Structure formats: C-alpha cells, structure tokens
Amino acid sequence: MSDRKINHWVNAGLIDSDTAERLRAYEADQSRPLGLWSLIGLGTLAIGLGIISLVAANWDAIPGTVRLAVHILTIAAISAAIFVLRPHNGFLGLYLKDVLLFILAILGATFFGHLGQVYQTSSPIWQPMAIWLVLFSPLLLLAGRGWLISLLWVVALLGTAIAHWGWLAEQGDAPPSLYIALVTSIPLVALLSALACRGNSSREPFWTQIGQFALASFVAGVSLKLIADGVSNGNPFGAQADAGKIAIMQLVIWAAAASAAYRLDRSATGTSITAILAAAACANFLGSIGPFTEPLAGAILFMAFWAAIGWSAIYSGWRNVFQVVVAIIALRLIALSLELASNLLNSGLGLIVAGVITIGISVVAYRFSRAFAPARSATADPVEPDGEP
Amino acid sequence: MTGYRRLVLPLALALPLAGLCLTWIWTEAESREGTEWNVPVTGYDPRDLLRGHYVQFRYDWPTPVEGNISSWPGTRASLCLIGTAPRVDRVAVLRPGRSSPGRCDAVAKPNPWSEEGADGLVRDRIYVPQRDAVDYQARLQDPRWQGIVRIRINRSGFITPQSLTFRRRVPQGSVRVEAE
Numbered sequence: 001m002s003d004r005k006i007n008h009w010v011n012a013g014l015i016d017s018d019t020a021e022r023l024r025a026y027e028a029d030q031s032r033p034l035g036l037w038s039l040i041g042l043g044t045l046a047i048g049l050g051i052i053s054l055v056a057a058n059w060d061a062i063p064g065t066v067r068l069a070v071h072i073l074t075i076a077a078i079s080a081a082i083f084v085l086r087p088h089n090g091f092l093g094l095y096l097k098d099v100l101l102f103i104l105a106i107l108g109a110t111f112f113g114h115l116g117q118v119y120q121t122s123s124p125i126w127q128p129m130a131i132w133l134v135l136f137s138p139l140l141l142l143a144g145r146g147w148l149i150s151l152l153w154v155v156a157l158l159g160t161a162i163a164h165w166g167w168l169a170e171q172g173d174a175p176p177s178l179y180i181a182l183v184t185s186i187p188l189v190a191l192l193s194a195l196a197c198r199g200n201s202s203r204e205p206f207w208t209q210i211g212q213f214a215l216a217s218f219v220a221g222v223s224l225k226l227i228a229d230g231v232s233n234g235n236p237f238g239a240q241a242d243a244g245k246i247a248i249m250q251l252v253i254w255a256a257a258a259s260a261a262y263r264l265d266r267s268a269t270g271t272s273i274t275a276i277l278a279a280a281a282c283a284n285f286l287g288s289i290g291p292f293t294e295p296l297a298g299a300i301l302f303m304a305f306w307a308a309i310g311w312s313a314i315y316s317g318w319r320n321v322f323q324v325v326v327a328i329i330a331l332r333l334i335a336l337s338l339e340l341a342s343n344l345l346n347s348g349l350g351l352i353v354a355g356v357i358t359i360g361i362s363v364v365a366y367r368f369s370r371a372f373a374p375a376r377s378a379t380a381d382p383v384e385p386d387g388e389p
Numbered sequence: 390m391t392g393y394r395r396l397v398l399p400l401a402l403a404l405p406l407a408g409l410c411l412t413w414i415w416t417e418a419e420s421r422e423g424t425e426w427n428v429p430v431t432g433y434d435p436r437d438l439l440r441g442h443y444v445q446f447r448y449d450w451p452t453p454v455e456g457n458i459s460s461w462p463g464t465r466a467s468l469c470l471i472g473t474a475p476r477v478d479r480v481a482v483l484r485p486g487r488s489s490p491g492r493c494d495a496v497a498k499p500n501p502w503s504e505e506g507a508d509g510l511v512r513d514r515i516y517v518p519q520r521d522a523v524d525y526q527a528r529l530q531d532p533r534w535q536g537i538v539r540i541r542i543n544r545s546g547f548i549t550p551q552s553l554t555f556r557r558r559v560p561q562g563s564v565r566v567e568a569e
Contacts, residue, residue: 003569031568033429059519060518060519060520060535068413071412072406072410072413075405075406075409076406079402079406082402083398083399083402086398104405108405111409111412111413112412115413117417117516119416119419119420119549120515120549120550120551121416121419121549122500131408131412134408135404135409136405138400138401138404139401139402139404142397143398143401147442200514294543
C-alpha cells in the first residue's frame with residue numbers, strides 16, 4: 001500500500017488523519033521484504049535450472065540405477081522436509097509445505113516414466129496413474145492446505161478414470177453400462193468425501209476446494225453430455241453403449257449421491273449441492289431417453305439444468321456462480337438463435353440480425369445478473385463461491 | 390496432538406516412498422525374466438529414424454512360414470518363434486482359431502500399450518544414448534551393416550527391445566564379423 005493512495009484518500013476527505021496514521025503503521029508492520037524475496041527466489045530458480053541442465057547434459061553418462069536412486073533419494077529428502085516443517089504453521093509451514101507436497105507428488109509421478117526409460121518398458125497410462133493415486137492420496141489429503149494440492153488431486157482422480165475408460169474402450173468390446181455409470185460418477189465420490197471431511201477437519205478450506213473442483217467438473221461433464229445429446233442421434237458413450245440403461249443407472253447413483261449430500265450437510269450449501277445433483281440426475285436421464293435432438297428441446301433441457309444451478313446459487317448466496325450461470329444461459333440462448341436460423345450467418349442482413357440478437361441477450365443477461373445476483377458477502381472470499389458455512 | 394495423529398503423517402509420507410521402491414524392485418525383477426532373442430532389423434523410415442533419442446526400426450523376422458505379419462488392430466495375431474535362444478531359426482504367424490504350426494520356443498504378442506500398439510510385431514523403437522544416435526541412424530541406412538536387436542520376451546509374450554548392435558554384411562559363405 002503506497003502512501004500516495006492514503007494521502008489521496010485523506011485529501012478527498014474519505015478518511016481522517018488519525019486513520020491514515022494507523023493505516024501507515026499497520027502497513028509498515030505488515031510489509032514484507034518482497035524485493036529480497038524475489039531475489040532469493042530468482043537465485044533458487046537459477047540454481048535449480050543449472051542442476052537440471054547439468055543432469056540433462058550428462059543424462060546418458062549416468063547409469064540408470066544411479067539416476068533412479070537419486071530420484072528416490074530426492075523424494076525421501078522432500079518427505080523428510082515436509083515432516084520437519086510439520087509443526088510450523090506460519091508462512092513457512094503452510095505455503096512451503098504445500099509447494100513441497102506438490103513437488104513430491106510430481107517427482108513421484110515422473111518416477112514411473114523414469115523407470116520405463118531405464119528398463120525400456122511401457123504400460124497403459126492409467127496403470128502408473130492409479131498406483132500414484134493409491135500411494136499419494138493419503139498424504140495429499142492429510143497434509144494439503146491450498147488449491148495447488150486440492151486441484152492436483154481432483155485432476156489426478158478424474159484423469160485416471162478417463163485414462164482407464166479410454167483404455168477399456170480401445171480394447172474392442174464396449175465397456176459395460178454399469179462401468180460407464182460408475183466412472184462418470186467419480187467426481188461425486190470426491191464431492192461426498194469433501195462434504196464428509198469438511199466438518200471434522202482443521203483444514204476446512206482445503207476440503208471446500210476439493211468439493212468445488214469436484215462439483216465444477218461434474219457440472220461441466222453433465223453439460224457436455226447434454227450438448228452431445230442434442231448434437232446428433234449419435235450416442236455420446238459410443239455406438240455400442242446402451243444409453244438408456246446407462247442413464248437409469250446414473251439416475252439411481254446420482255439420486256443416492258444427492259440424498260447423501262443432504263445428509264452430510266444440512267446447511268444452505270448442502271441443500272444447494274443436493275439440488276444441483278438432483279437436477280443433473282433428472283436432466284441427464286431426460287436427455288438420454290427423451291427426444292432431445294431437436295435444437296429447441298435440447299436447449300430448454302440444458303437451460304433448465306443451469307437454471308437449477310442458478311437457483312442453488314441464489315439459495316446459498318454464491319454470487320460468482322450466479323453470474324456464471326447467467327452468462328452460460330445467455331451463451332446457450334445465442335447459440336440456440338443461430339441453431340434455429342442457421343442461415344443467419346449466410347447473408348449481410350442475417351449477420352446484422354445475429355449481432356443484434358447477441359447484443360440484446362448480453363445486455364439483458366447483464367442487467368438480470370446485476371439485479372438478481374446475491375449480494376457480495378462481506379466475509380467470504382470472492383473467488384470461493386462455495387465458502388459459505 | 391494424540392498418539393494416533395502423531396503416527397498418521399509419517400505413515401502417509403512413508404507410503405509413497407515404499408510403494409515407489411517396490412515398483413522399482415518389481416520392474417527390475419520383471420526385466421530379468423523371460424527369454425532373450427536376437428532379431429535382425431532394418432531401418433523403419435529413412436526420413437524419421439530418430440524420434441527424440443529413440444531409434445525406430447522394423448523387425449526382419451527370418452523366413453516367416455505364412456505370409457505377412459498383420460498389423461491392424463483387433464487381429465490379435467501372435468508370432469511363434471522357433472530356434473534356440475538367442476538364435477531365431479524361423480517364425481510362424483499364429484492367428485486365433487487357426488491350428489498351431491507345432492512346437493514354439495517362444496510366443497510373442499503385440500503389446501497394445503507400447504508406442505507401437507498393434508504394430509508391435511512389425512516395428513519397434515529403442516532408447517539410445519544421444520551421442521550414438523547419429524551413428525546408429527547412419528548404419529541402419531547403410532546396406533553394408535545389418536542391425537541386430539536383442540529382445541526379451543516376457544511371460545506375457547510382450548517384446549522389450551534391450552540393445553541394438555550391428556554386424557557387417559559379408560558375401561555368402563564368409564564368416565560374419567561381430568562389430569560393436
């Protein structure tokens with residue numbers, strides 16, 4: 001905070017000189033030697049890059065066993081550092097531990113590739129990913145604190161599931177319906193774990209983030225599926241898959257997950273999550289069995305799903321989520337107008353009409369969002385819409 | 390902090406370390422099983438022999454008994470190796486549902502999860518030191534040199550190339566000279 005800004009506010013009569021003095025004293029007390037830190041950071045980066053170049057240049061000269069041993073010893077050293085930092089809950093304890101956890105997890109993942117290079121082996125990517133998940137999940141979930149670790153874990157979980165699905169699909173035979181229903185429900189496992197652990201953990205924000213990432217990926221997946229349902233008569237899960245059977249299984253699993261979410265969290269957040277899961281279950285089921293290949297019906301189903309999310313956002317006061325909902329429904333409306341009149345883009349007059357429609361929908365959506373979005377919460381972090389109790 | 394909680398973090402830190410070490414030991418043990426064979430190879434694609442530090446090559450199996458080795462996905466053909474390891478005398482293509490050509494000393498199957506996928510019996514790649522890569526490439530293109538890849542066939546029948554050597558092609562009847 002610069003003195004210039006504070007002087008500006010004093011001159012504008014926004015704050016009195018006492019407040020200005022207290023602000024200056026507070027800022028002086030809170031200030032960090034950022035310049036020094038950035039130089040230390042730059043120096044560390046240079047050393048790190050130098051070590052990497054030295055190793056890379058002599059890669060072939062170093063026997064594979066030695067390289068693998070150094071790799072393992074580095075992992076052991078970082079594990080020891082995390083253990084030593086365990087009681088520290090200041091800047092070092094919280095931030096450095098998370099960065100070290102992240103580096104540890106990445107080094108663990110690259111170890112599998114390194115083994116493959118030394119022993120000239122190869123395996124389907126889901127195998128090392130699944131082993132990594134088993135080995136590292138307890139540590140990441142026990143010690144992680146920030147979004148770096150929560151995002152890494154959710155991405156790894158979903159990535160492993162997708163890699164396994166892809167591998168199974170390439171085996172020739174269509175994966176069983178139950179498998180597809182279960183693998184598409186994996187984000188809900190993360191979501192329910194987050195809801196279950198959030199209340200009992202001293203790291204509530206971490207579990208909240210896991211829940212947010214899981215719910216966001218689930219909603220994104222369902223939305224893509226609803227779009228795919230409308231694109232053609234093709235089956236989004238492959239020509240051989242039984243879309244109706246899968247949809248019934250998903251309906252059952254997701255309804256059970258919605259009920260579990262309600263039991264785990266009786267607050268407004270829990271109710272909102274329950275509503276989103278229930279809406280996803282219904283919309284997905286209707287999309288699979290119903291005649292939603294018509295542009296209008298498909299768009300209505302898509303927007304109904306997002307309207308349910310919008311309702312949940314209002315109910316729990318998730319301002320940012322609500323704004324995203326309005327934007328997505330507006331985009332879907334614009335896309336629908338082009339779908340219904342696909343010849344609009346073929347002529348100059350059509351382009352003008354399309355432009356007017358786009359601007360009109362955008363302006364209405366903007367005004368709607370301003371008028372109805374939940375108020376910005378005074379305490380909650382604006383980037384964490386799910387941060388309500 | 391209770392006694393239970395004191396133990397949890399050390400255990401969670403030890404688990405990945407132990408797991409990675411076990412994976413290493415298992416990979417090491419697996420790399421020692423199976424039989425090793427020498428297979429002549431030819432350059433696979435003169436325009437792109439080297440991809441990164443990998444040399445790509447095409448297996449030049451000696452005297453296949455039956456036609457070409459199919460390389461499209463889903464055929465599930467495998468290769469019957471006849472000979473005394475590491476020398477391959479001849480090979481026969483085994484197709485599912487067809488009668489076997491008799492005794493096989495080893496059976497090789499394409500590893501669907503290798504870089505080559507279903508082409509695994511036809512072509513492969515091997516990681517080579519960077520400084521030797523250009524020399525390897527030149528010799529694979531040179532008709533005076535015959536590339537020989539030492540492969541290991543593990544218990545699943547999957548091929549893992551171990552090393553690449555060259556010997557000079559000499560006129561018929563002369564003694565072959567092993568080089569490098």
